[in-house]
Amino acid sequence: MIVSKKAYYLDLGKTGTSYVEDVIDRASASEFFSPKGERHRGFARRPSDRALRNMLIITSIRNPYSWYASHFTYGRKTNGRVWRTLVQQGFSDPQPDQIEPFLTAILADRLELPKRNHNNPEQAAWRNFPENLGMMTLQYVLLLDPKFLLRRRRSVADIKAWYRDNWFAPERKNLIMFGQKNLTQETVELVRENSEYFDLKPNYLEILSKIENEQADAELHKVQGIKSYKSYFSDTARFLVEHYERLLFEQFDFTFEEI
Template identity: 25%
Template sequence: MIEYEKFIYLDMYKTGSTYVDSLLRKLIKGKPLRRTRHAPITKGRPFFWKRGKYAFATVRNPWDWYVSMWAYSIKQPNVLFFRDVRTVLGPEGSKKLFDAENPKESFAVWLRALADPAFLNSVMIGHPYSKTSLNKFLGFYSYRFMRVTTPHPALAMGWWNIRNMDHAIRHQKRWALYDQVFKSETLTEEFSQFVLENRKRFGFRHNAERILAENAPTPKNTSNRTLSTYRDYYTDELRELVASRDRLIIELFGYEF
């Protein structure tokens, strides 16, 4: 969550969040009021939530997101919970999940492991996703998106409230704190238009158009991909695995493989 005077950005990682954060630094005079990267809004504002402020988020095709997350974890071995995987499994065990020389096979092992509650519990030391009952049916991406964009996830995202995918989708629709969501696939165009249409409303600099022209090229993918497209990493089985476990993102934002 990155909060400025007149708006809040709910920054989900691997959805163009670094790109948006970088642009906001140039477009807004002064520093953010609160900055807790990739965290729910109620971590920084536990009692006031949005308090009338406009909030937006970014989202990404889930099949693409998992490939990017896997590839980025090879480049940055300390990212997220993957450092725990390496600690528990050791170099040889973890290489099966993070082998850049065998991307399709390694990605398949990793994605299946990420959907296995028993595996998660054994390697994700202290990570909330490994402890929640939601990991039986809810993909990691959908889980993280819910945590970033809904209030008090540690309390509200328990088995007593969310017991299946339909419950999760209903919860997201009811409690989502964003007023607008930008898709990473069209982020440059949509976010630039948003800035220019709301220059005065949100306090963007008077020369925002020039700043965007100079600093808003197509967002770069910082992961180490070796295959041509994200689709090349998937078998029919893996495609259906994501389709089932991340139905929340797919249905809410109309994504297709």
């Protein structure tokens, strides 16, 4: 999460958040607030509803296939929070190179958030969220409007209407989802096109051009032979992601081939 007087970045984990924060920080003269221990938690230090109406609210998005695959590979490698919670709930990983058991546990069996702590807003929200929608769809609601999920149990129609009226409403000019295809390009364009919200340094155009050149150079020297996320997915695994994150697939033209 980044908060300034003019901008609010809802940093959903595994969507390139560290990179986005770095780009904004390098180009902006403003002091942003991103306290340790409160990253990826929109309900912590959240500005008031009145303040948000006058702020640019942004969030990065990622292909849902890649998002879940990143959670899977990162969790197995580092025993990350999601993975650790699954293991605590009895999850075992019988197929180390296949993501299907992980997706079944996190989506169909809903083991990611144990329902023991009723004082935890995230867990309370998960209980009120439709059982046939996924964790990625949940997180964008929770980050922007946690009260919506804390009031009562919601249906799929409720969530679809919420997305329509919030992230996907053309008239909501201060709400922007970016990073669908090219995170570097879209982040740089976001800063350029919304310069009034970021209090940019006098040489910000030069800085943004340098960032673009750095990324182009990194692509040229990209390490080959890294295992593709595609290899983790069975047909059933693909179906699970497509079904549970269907509201995001309906809005964006994500494809399996591009991951």
